[in-house]
Amino acid sequence: MAYSKKVIDKFEKTLQEPEKHHVGRWDPSELNIGTGMVGAPACGDVMRLQIKCEQRNNSHVISDVKFKTYGCGSAIASSSELVDMLKGKTLEEAKEIRNQDIVDALELPAIKIHCSVLAEDSIHQAIKDYESKI
Secondary structure, three states: OOOOOHHHHHHHHHHHHHOOOEOOOOOOOOOOOEEEEEEEEEOOOOEEEEEEEEOOOOEEEEHHHEEEEEEEEEHHHHHHHHHHHOOOEEEEHHHHHOOHHHHHHHHHOHHHHHHHHHHHHHHHHHHHHHOOOO
16 A cells, blocks of 8 residues: 555644644633544544634634544544645535545545545534534
């Protein structure tokens, strides 16, 4: 299995400058924070994604995102790619992001598609958590 150049670049940049690539966390009890945590028992990857939202023009917009991922390079790259896809999106737009969007953006190898599925699942959980607070 060979990683694409896009996966390697995203992974390496995230490791070299984690804060710049939104690695971190917020207090999950804050009302404007939604948290999604997912894991894949088969491979041990775990992702925690947090969205910070604000209301603009009768929509809830994702103003910032943070994540922590424990797993392989594809899992970390998928999380980081999802952050790039989410910032500035409304919750409705974010709900439309699919794992295939991440697969296509990173050129993930077939054996690593489960990493993009985890990323998709994490955003749905984070949105659900946020919506339960509003």
